[in-house]
Amino acid sequence: MGDRPRLVATDLDGTLLTDDRTISRRTADLLVRLRAEGTPVVLVTGRPIRWLQLVYDQLPEPLPAICANGAVVYDPTTDEVLRADPLAPDLLAEVARRLRAAVPGVSFAVEVADSRQMRHETHYPLRWDADLDAIRAVESPEDLHSVPAVKLLARAGEQDPDVFVEVVAGALQGLAEATHSSYGGLVEISAAGVTKAAGLAWYCDRDGIAARDVLAFGDMPNDVPMLTWAGRAVAVANAHPAVLAIADEVTSANSEDGVATYLAKVFGLDGADPAG
The missing domain is CATH 3.40.50.1000 (HAD superfamily/HAD-like)
Known part of the structure; x- marks a missing residue:
């Protein structure tokens, strides 16, 4: 430069x-x-x-x-x-299936409508959101991955984020990207290459x-x-x-x-x- x-x-x-x-x-x-x-x-x-x-x-x-x-x-x-660049519904479903098998007690939320809205499972802990009108709980796990999502959010209680992201990445094996941006045990999942x-x-x-x-x-x-x-x-x-x-x-x-x-x-x- x-x-x-x-x-x-x-x-x-x-x-x-x-x-x-x-x-x-x-x-x-x-x-x-x-x-x-x-x-x-x-x-x-x-x-x-x-x-x-x-x-x-x-x-x-x-x-x-x-x-x-x-x-x-x-x-x-x-x-x-x-x-x-969203995760397609079938990919979301597969990612969720793998993580439910690998991580006891995992819960999910998804950013949809280009991240203007969020959908979450009822037991997913909401820590902070600027617009509560834009978020809602889904009635079933299938509803969570019924539409494309630009990000899947995963939590499983209090976790060391560096360790948790490695567990998630290992379960996904390149199917999607896993990273984190906080110290609260939240892993953020995007489509592969995103x-x-x-x-x-x-x-x-x-x-x-x-x-x-x-x-x-x-x-x-x-x-x-x-x-x-x-x-x-x-x-x-x-x-x-x-x-x-x-x-x-x-x-x-x-x-x-x-x-x-x-x-x-x-x-x-x-x-x-x-x-x-």
């Missing part, structure tokens, strides 16, 4: 957002300045579309987003899904931007494919060990405006030091 990236891609939770899910004024202003100077900024997140408004409410203007760990590419200015890297690569290819010209930020294992793909990978200091191990550089923590500090230095917007 040259000194000036052609595109900035950043994860949200634990990276761009502080621990209370807010964006600092400094970060918001800096992102606007970058776009005004001609550098696109893309949000690349595990979040569904329905959770993005809480972020957009904190920005002067909405930013394009790659949601659901790469399964959905979203244009907020037109409220249009540019691309979606990752943050794949969604971002599609977006960049559409605009003629090569991987080597992308600067990417992240903090959790679901960010590893994107960070590995991008020309420059930056981890925040609070990142998971798997992310710190593959990052080209480390900036300060999300609670200390790590992304903004790094961008300010790279783009010459102030005198902040990007090294954390």
Whole structure:
């Protein structure tokens, strides 16, 4: 990568957002300045579309987003899904069958309608959701995989997420992608080949931007494919060990405006030091 990236891609939770899910004024202003100077900024997140408004409410203007760990590419200015890569119903059914056999007490939820809605089994624990009108319990397991889903969510009580994701991946044996983005024992499952890297690569290819010209930020294992793909990978200091191990550089923590500090230095917007 040259000194000036052609595109900035950043994860949200634990990276761009502080621990209370807010964006600092400094970060918001800096992102606007970058776009005004001609550098696109893309949000690349595990979040569904329905959770993005809480972020957009904190920005002067909405930013394009790659949601659901790469399964959905979203244009907020037109409220249009540019691309979606869901799990087909028959594949969902097979994934669920394998995991029920391998993981005692597993429960599921699915992100449907391009992640604008969620369906869940009655015993699936709901931890947080921004729009309760968009979620509902299903009456039978078959209802869960009756339509395509951009993400399948699996929980089995309190689990070490690193261990649990390995159990899930082993049961699936390449049938689908398994990753995690939190420390609460939630595994996120996408169609085979669907990752943050794949969604971002599609977006960049559409605009003629090569991987080597992308600067990417992240903090959790679901960010590893994107960070590995991008020309420059930056981890925040609070990142998971798997992310710190593959990052080209480390900036300060999300609670200390790590992304903004790094961008300010790279783009010459102030005198902040990007090294954390």
